[in-house]
Amino acid sequence: MAQYFIIHAQNPQARLIQQAVQLLKQGGILACPTDSSYALVCLMEFKDAQTRIRRLRGVDDDHPFTLICRDLAEIGTYAKVNNSQFRLLKALTPGAYTFLLEASREVPRRLHHPKRSTIGLRVPKHVVTxxxxxALDCPMLSMTLQLPGDEAxxxxxxxxxxxxxxxxxxxxDSDIVHVGPTTVLDLTEDPPSLVRAGVAPWP
Incomplete structure (x- = not known):
């Protein structure tokens, strides 16, 4: 049975955060609030957890995960970022955006887009996240928590x-800012293109 952590949205309880961290480091799956709905999250090294998330979502192995990062420096570790991309990232993070960028060598190939060497990354504006x-000192893999057959x-x-x-x-369990998808931007194109309109504005 899932553990249930009620965590204050502005002053997260350190004890509960540490319990959540331990579950993730043991290969667990969590339902985690972000600034755009809840997400199912796990750590990058646990293939079984990723398989479980895909099964819960009812999607195949080609359905992409998004890497949730702390900041621009962490995005720069897991993606190749040029100067113009960096300026846009700096202007839009943290926020309810997902950015498609060329993956770096730090990202396992199984997590790349099936036809391109890209990955989605984001920096959410949510204190609990x-x-x-x-506390983890590493990013989390995520998929929006939308179950098969649900419209939202x-x-x-x-x-x-x-x-x-x-x-x-x-x-x-914590407050969320918006209920809806992130705005997805493809930064591998110049100028960047809108892949999906979401809760964050573009342009």
Missing amino acids: QTLLD PLSVGWEIREALEHQIDAVI
């Missing part, structure tokens, strides 16, 4: 617990 990332992502902690309490390891 940022605190969790700081799940956005209420106790409802997520009821739906998934036997299929994930923990639910972090």
Whole structure:
């Protein structure tokens, strides 16, 4: 049964953050709030956790994960970023955007886009997510928590617990900023192109 952490959105309880960190480091899956709905998250090294997330979402092996990073420096570790891309990233982070960039060697090939050497990355503007990332000292893989057949992502902690309490390891119940998808921008093109309109404005 999933553990259930009620975490303050502005002053996250360190003890509960550490419990969530331990679950992730043991290969667990969490339902985590972001600034654009809830996400299912795990760590990059755990293939089994990624398979479980894909199964929960009802998607195939080609469906991409997004790498949730702490800041621009971490994005620069996992993606190749030129000067113009950096300026745009600096202007739009943190925020409810996902950026498609060429993956660096730090990203396993299995996590690349199936036809391109790209990966989606984001820096959410959410205190709980940022605190969790700081405690982990590494990024998290994520997919929006939208179950097969649902028209919208799940956005209420106790409802997520009821739906998934036997299929994930923990639910972090905290406030979210928006209910809806991130705005996805392809930064490998010049100028950048809009892949998906979401809760964040573009242009």
